Amino acid sequence: MTTACEACGLILEIDSDSEGYTLICPRCSNVIKGRSSMLYSLVFSLSAMILMPPAMLYPFLKIRINDYALTATLFESVAALNSEGYLPAGMAVFLTAFLIPLLYLFLVSYVSFEAVSGRNLPFSGSLAHFIHSLHRWHMVDVFLVGILVSVVKLVDMADVYFGAGFYLLSAICFFLIVSEMYFDSKVFWRYHDRP
């Protein structure tokens, strides 16, 4: 079986002994991912998925002004935006900070699992295509930066504390980035539909 180095285009032969491992391109030393890389992708995407529900339910910010205390979870923020008449903004936050990342992580886990296990799963080819369309739309990191900006703006007016939700979202962001680092659809296509 052959594959091309992503960096220099060198065509490389992968034999059955080395197909499970990450290889180094002999011309440019670029890392050519293998099934072991997809295993990391699977582990990190599953970890991020497991953290999703608690991250949504625990408050990411706690604000105290005099005797008045306020906490905010992601769902409460979406509901607050909707009730203030900012329905499109509320929907954008819900989609890009929750629904799309969750769907993206599920698809990456599914496709990575096929590459790792070597068994063909239903609809995996179409779902692997769909991952490319989705990956630009998950924006947990943007949401996290938004929280930090609001903390900087509020810090002079009130006591602001990060809640468990913030740390969970940070962990999700980290796991998602690492999962993306290891995920390579070329590894999936290399083994997909192989008898």
Ligand SMILES: [Zn+2]
């Ligand atoms: Zn190369």
